Amino acid sequence: MLGNVNPNGTTSFTVLEGTACIHLENVGQSLMVHAGQKLTFDPVANRLEDPVDVDLNQALTSPLIKDFKRLPSAHLIEQEIQRQHGAAGKGRGSDDLTGAVNVAGASVGTATPEQFMRALNSLLVRSNAHQVCDYVAAAVRARPDLADRIVVAALSVSRRSDFKQPVGKQASCEEVDCIIREAITAHPAATREIVSAAVAAAPMLRDCIVAAANATQPCQEANAFVEPHILNSINPANTIPGEVVSPEQPPSGL
Numbered sequence: 001m002l003g004n005v006n007p008n009g010t011t012s013f014t015v016l017e018g019t020a021c022i023h024l025e026n027v028g029q030s031l032m033v034h035a036g037q038k039l040t041f042d043p044v045a046n047r048l049e050d051p052v053d054v055d056l057n058q059a060l061t062s063p064l065i066k067d068f069k070r071l072p073s074a075h076l077i078e079q080e081i082q083r084q085h086g087a088a089g090k091g092r093g094s095d096d097l098t099g100a101v102n103v104a105g106a107s108v109g110t111a112t113p114e115q116f117m118r119a120l121n122s123l124l125v126r127s128n129a130h131q132v133c134d135y136v137a138a139a140v141r142a143r144p145d146l147a148d149r150i151v152v153a154a155l156s157v158s159r160r161s162d163f164k165q166p167v168g169k170q171a172s173c174e175e176v177d178c179i180i181r182e183a184i185t186a187h188p189a190a191t192r193e194i195v196s197a198a199v200a201a202a203p204m205l206r207d208c209i210v211a212a213a214n215a216t217q218p219c220q221e222a223n224a225f226v227e228p229h230i231l232n233s234i235n236p237a238n239t240i241p242g243e244v245v246s247p248e249q250p251p252s253g254l
Helices: 074-084 094-103 113-124 129-142 144-159 173-186 188-201 203-216
Strands: 002-005 011-015 019-024 029-034 037-042
Touching (some): 011 029, 019 173, 074 129, 094 113, 129 144, 129 173, 144 173, 144 188, 188 203
Antiparallel strands (some): 002 011
16 A cells, blocks of 8 residues: 655555555544555545545556565556456456356346356356456355355365465465455445355464454445544533532532
C-alpha cells in the first residue's frame, strides 16, 4: 500500500495489490479498499471518503517505488495492472463463470449445487492464484448458498502441480487471505460457515484463515454516515428543577 500526506493535511492510501481495511477509529468508520483503488482521509470532515479507481501504472511512478529496489510483491502488482487493462480475465470473473455454467446446460440461478460446483472447478483448475480470488468473489455473489463449498474448492487448487508446489502442500497465507476476504466480502452473513469449512479443509492454515476473517469483518464495502458519539449526556430526570446543588454541600435529603 502506498501512502501520501498532502500539505493541506489530507492523507491518501493507494492499494497496489490485495485488499486493505482502512480504519478511522475515533469515529468508528472503516472501509474496504481493493487493489487499484485510492482512499482519502479528509481531516476537516474527519472522515474517510469513498474509494476511487486509480491507474496503477501511474502510481508506480511515485519516488517511493521507482527510486527503490523492486518490491517483493511486484509480480502481484503486475497482475493487477494486467487486470486493469483487460489482460487477466473478464472483470471479476462473472462472465467466465456464467459461460461455464451455461456449458453445463444450466444457468447460474437454476443450476444444481453439483452443476454449479463442476462449472466453477473447471475454471479454478486452469487459473492462477489471482484469478482464483476473482472466481471466488463472482461465485459467492452468484450462489451465496454455496459459499462454504466455493471456499473449500478454491483452497484445494493449491495442490495443483502447475503451482509448482509439492503434492499435498497447503496454500500460502497470502492465497488464503485473498480467498477468505473475497468470500466474506461477497457474503458477510456466511462468515461463520466460510471459516468453519475452510478450517476443516485446511486445518494447518487455521491461523491464516482466522486472521483473514478477523481483518475482513469490521470493513464495509460502501461508505455510510457514522452517528456521532456523545461522550457526556445530560439526563433531565437527574436534575431537580429549582434546586441548586453546591459542590461543597450535598443535596438536601441525604
